Amino acid sequence: MSAEQGSSTTRRAVATAYGEPAEVVRIVGADTGVPGPGEVLVAVTAAGVNPFDAKQVRGQVGDDPSKLPLPLGGEAAGVVQSAGTESGLSAGDEVVVYPVTGAFSDSVLVPAANVYAKPAGLADDQAAGLLLAGVTAADILATLGPAKVLLVHGGAGAVGSIVVARAVADGATVLATASPANHDHLRSLGAVPVDYSGDLEAAVRAAAPGPVDAVADTVGTDQAIDVSLNLVPADRIVSIAAWGRSGDGITLVGGSTEESKKNRRDAVPGLLADAAAGKIVVEIAGTYRLPETAAALEAVGGRHPRGKLIIRP
Template sequence: MSEAVVARAYGGPEVLAVTDADVPQPGPGQVRIEVRAVGVNPVDHKLYSGAFGADPAKLPMRLGSEAAGVVTAVGAGASGPAGPVEVGDEVIAYRAPGAYATELLVPASSVVPKPAGLSWEQAGGLMVAGVTAVHVLEAIGLGGKETVLVHGAAGGVGLFAVQLAVARGATVLGTASPAKHDVLRGLGAVPVAYGPGLADRVRAAAPEGVHAAADLVGTDEAVDVSLELVADRSRIATIAAFERGAGAGIKRLGGGPGADPGTEIRAAARLQLTEAAQAGRLHVEIAAGYPLREAAAAHRRIMTGRTTGKIVLIP
């Protein structure tokens, strides 16, 4: 019998519990996976916090959408974006609803090969933040020889956005606390401390101006400074400040109210990300790993908003 983490009610991490979960044999086009690592993302908490609504019919709620593991069974015609999927394959699953589990049943179309150079923890934390970063950079139309301001550059999405933007040839200014500046420098970004005076510090670091901005934290500061420094509002995107973004006329991305989910862009990004990771062009920074049964502790950690990189669960 498999185990899965569920939210028994709407609220904080205290509502999370581990329960038994039956995982049937895969049908046509499906695969079953023995999970080795699961990515934890801020949206996981938002779903059961009530931020997106509190429909009691959705309880108990399974959590998670990305995982890495080994294929243990396949249905007829099981084929993913990279081709046929077979028993024993090491894979990453995204989208994988209910990924906080020891076993998963997912469509083969959700499965891509795990890069051999990634640990299980890194593989489990690659996709959600990675495809979000790709979506953001596409939405703001970032090209080479441009300057982009990335708010929350040392977070899960931010570290990917920095690396991908640098790879495009852009100059990246990344906001973070001073303790994280060396990490950003190591990835090729110009770190800038957030807080009062941020706009002036960005101007000093980029005297020729900023072409685009990505808000990955959702603070008023991030939105205000982006609006002040970027002339074209269509080149500002947020993945968190949905209400402010709507009022300011900037792009809202992801699963929030009125946001563009970028379904096709994110699906196409999966193989781009695994190829870049396999080639060593994309590093997955792991902030911490927790046992599956300590999902509540992992959520308390991610809710602080101060992690550098990804948090993962280990079944």
């Protein structure tokens, strides 16, 4: 289809109400729209599934009924199907799309400013699962600034793994919490693994070669924040998940401030380059088809094996 041709229909996963994904997520037919100036229509080959998607469906990040039916999916890889004028892109370009609304679709209309060339050698699944976690990790590290001994809560998670890889590459000594099954993975990234199931503060102090001077929290539990406050001043703790603990003086980042937005946008080219060069490895834990979107959301919203979940239309 060229930009001159009319709109067509795409399958799209939406939440018809706020609630459990199995009960409220439906696959509907939606109008693709036609790309206007500075827009492109992207045929999705793979979409990354994130905990945020499950929180959105469950109404945990807002439950405005006027937003229903809510299109789901915040990042994807794909191929430009048709390009509007001034988009700088052409039909057939292989791309990564972030941020986007409605990535769990056959095709999605998106501003060209949110579309990046997919590096040669970066597979679609990895590209689709890279950017949301990657820009978040970069935002945490940019907000923290230099650290000599960094503690990462949730170091084996999608965001945590990239925080660990980047901090190790920057020369920091990195301690990272995870379940024992993920400790070898943390060692492979160059971190010192710490089990969070017992006395976490004692475990961190025993594992640390010197005083911890910064904390990156991707978990948000009271245990993670309480232990962190015993180890470093509050202004050396950056969290993406402990929204209930902002009163403790820690810094929460969520892409809403100008600084956080800039950190995230600036990080994209380097993340794509690092993933293409194998410096960041996006592990894939499972793939789903579009009709299985609810199952993917149930999985990502609970305990799941290490790695990203991907939806392929």
